[in-house]
Amino acid sequence: MKKDALSLLLTSIFLALPIFFFPFVHGIEVVQIIRDPDFEQGEAWLLRGWYSNYTHVLQNGVVYLNVSDNAGTFWVGCKAQQGSMPHGWSQAPPLQNTITFTGDYKIFLEVKFKLGNWRFLKYPTQSENNLSWINFGVAFWFHRPGTVWSGNDSQMVVGAKIVWLKYNGQTVDKQTQDIYFQGDVGNDLHSLFDVYDENPANHDWVTVHVDMTPCIQKAMKHWNVENPTLMNVEVYLETIGGEGEVWIDRLNVYAALTSEPPHSLLQNELVYALILLIIIFACIIVFKGMMGK
Numbered sequence: 001m002k003k004d005a006l007s008l009l010l011t012s013i014f015l016a017l018p019i020f021f022f023p024f025v026h027g028i029e030v031v032q033i034i035r036d037p038d039f040e041q042g043e044a045w046l047l048r049g050w051y052s053n054y055t056h057v058l059q060n061g062v063v064y065l066n067v068s069d070n071a072g073t074f075w076v077g078c079k080a081q082q083g084s085m086p087h088g089w090s091q092a093p094p095l096q097n098t099i100t101f102t103g104d105y106k107i108f109l110e111v112k113f114k115l116g117n118w119r120f121l122k123y124p125t126q127s128e129n130n131l132s133w134i135n136f137g138v139a140f141w142f143h144r145p146g147t148v149w150s151g152n153d154s155q156m157v158v159g160a161k162i163v164w165l166k167y168n169g170q171t172v173d174k175q176t177q178d179i180y181f182q183g184d185v186g187n188d189l190h191s192l193f194d195v196y197d198e199n200p201a202n203h204d205w206v207t208v209h210v211d212m213t214p215c216i217q218k219a220m221k222h223w224n225v226e227n228p229t230l231m232n233v234e235v236y237l238e239t240i241g242g243e244g245e246v247w248i249d250r251l252n253v254y255a256a257l258t259s260e261p262p263h264s265l266l267q268n269e270l271v272y273a274l275i276l277l278i279i280i281f282a283c284i285i286v287f288k289g290m291m292g293k
Contacts, residue, residue, distance in 0.1 A: 043093060055067075067134075069242065072124065079234045133239060133240050141155060152187075189223040196208050
């Protein structure tokens with residue numbers, strides 16, 4: 001009789017487990033957007049550059065980008081791209097999943113990188129305000145509903161400024177303000193946001209993990225865009241009047257039904273599981289005590 005009662009208690013507890021864990025399992029539903037975030041498959045990425053004096057290499061799971069400009073006339077840059085650019089521009093291997101930003105999901109960015117040998121070579125330049133620039137970041141290209149992606153329609157670009165430096169002939173400063181502008185080529189709607197507050201030392205590996213959702217929402221509000229679809233992601237290094245290099249060991253983008261990165265929720269689930277186990281053992285001890293009387 002006692003054994004039957006104990007079995008009934010344990011059965012009831014384990015039947016309740018799915019109800020207990022359902023909110024947390026549901027909360028970490030993840031849609032992987034980037035294919036091959038660790039650069040293990042060269043065929044998943046397209047490397048491109050513009051103007052001269054750039055180098056891009058994908059080798060041993062690391063993307064290496066190097067740019068140099070001592071003329072100050074044109075922007076020099078290169079990138080690793082995945083997805084489809086608008087207007088018939090470069091077409092890379094597709095994203096693992098395209099996702100329409102409706103507010104149901106949050107979009108997260110993770111980048112592991114190190115910088116090397118950044119310096120300015122030329123001032124003034126033919127950029128706005130004659131400044132010299134070295135910029136490292138990630139760009140998200142979105143398709144606006146009701147437009148033709150491969151045509152001349154303006155599309156929306158949301159940029160994560162990881163390290164953007166400017167030189168005015170005397171001092172080097174970070175560019176930390178939000179930037180909105182319409183591109184002179186393609187007339188695309190650009191929004192750029194600072195997502196990293198530190199100044200990494202040369203050759204130190206750094207990992208940036210950021211929720212891009214507020215940035216995307218601000219861009220949508222500024223340009224009056226609803227329900228855009230993410231079509232392309234690229235990590236880039238560019239300069240006018242400077243030089244530098246960057247190594248990227250990981251570039252991951254994913255969407256989740258939560259405001260927390262999934263690994264944080266997983267840690268919370270382990271805590272909840274431990275608490276539940278303690279409750280189960282406590283119930284068994286109390287039950288045995290009661291049955292022994």
